[in-house]
Amino acid sequence: MIRVLLADDEAMLRAGVRAILSTDPTIEVVAEAGDGREAVELALKHRPDVALLDIRMPRLDGLRAAEELRRTAPETAVVMLTTFAEDEYIARALGSGAAGFLLKTGDPRELIAGVQAVAGGAAFLSPGVAQRVIAHLGAGRLTRAAGAKEQLEPLTVREREVVALVGGGLSNAEIAAKLYVVEGTVKAHVSAVLGRLGLKNRVQLAILAYEAGLVAGGDEKGP
Numbered sequence: 001m002i003r004v005l006l007a008d009d010e011a012m013l014r015a016g017v018r019a020i021l022s023t024d025p026t027i028e029v030v031a032e033a034g035d036g037r038e039a040v041e042l043a044l045k046h047r048p049d050v051a052l053l054d055i056r057m058p059r060l061d062g063l064r065a066a067e068e069l070r071r072t073a074p075e076t077a078v079v080m081l082t083t084f085a086e087d088e089y090i091a092r093a094l095g096s097g098a099a100g101f102l103l104k105t106g107d108p109r110e111l112i113a114g115v116q117a118v119a120g121g122a123a124f125l126s127p128g129v130a131q132r133v134i135a136h137l138g139a140g141r142l143t144r145a146a147g148a149k150e151q152l153e154p155l156t157v158r159e160r161e162v163v164a165l166v167g168g169g170l171s172n173a174e175i176a177a178k179l180y181v182v183e184g185t186v187k188a189h190v191s192a193v194l195g196r197l198g199l200k201n202r203v204q205l206a207i208l209a210y211e212a213g214l215v216a217g218g219d220e221k222g223p
Helices: 011-021 036-046 062-072 087-095 108-119 127-137 141-152 157-167 172-179 183-197 202-211
Strands: 002-007 027-033 050-053 077-082 100-103
Touching (some): 002 011, 002 108, 011 027, 011 108, 027 036, 027 108, 036 050, 036 062, 050 062, 062 077, 062 087, 087 100, 100 108, 100 127, 141 202, 157 172, 157 183, 157 202, 172 183, 183 202
Parallel strands (some): 002 050, 050 077, 077 100
């Protein structure tokens, strides 16, 4: 019997997933959680074979919960079950040790196949997700883009605007004119961002802006 923990902050969705899994006599849902922190606690208590985690959950999101489970319950295989097939989510999920990535919009049979696969020690990706990974992993862009976006997360909206314009090759004066601020303010923003991100110069900052997709065309062409 494959023992499954199901974590999602929407009770109705949990009920739907449970109903799908119940059609397979080899799968049993042993616990349900409404947030990531509860999911980790229940996983440590029940030691399921598979943890199905939504990405966007309160208290602790699915990605951080997956990382914690890898440290505290490595015997539990993690599958991300989400609506969002964005590159950074895929890369972070796989980087956090998840063995599978399933879409809520996919065929219900994929859910059962995914649980069975990871319980057996294999990996499983929804077909749409697999296509994205294959298309991007060759150049390593998927991981770089995800890392760049995560690196920029602590910045304010204004700082991200400045970073995008630096990536576009604008000078401090040109950025100041575009944002309707004085040049000294732009210099202060750039210096603060460089220090916070641990970067040495504007070139590194521009590359980061491209990799994060803040610059038009950066998602497709890169720096």
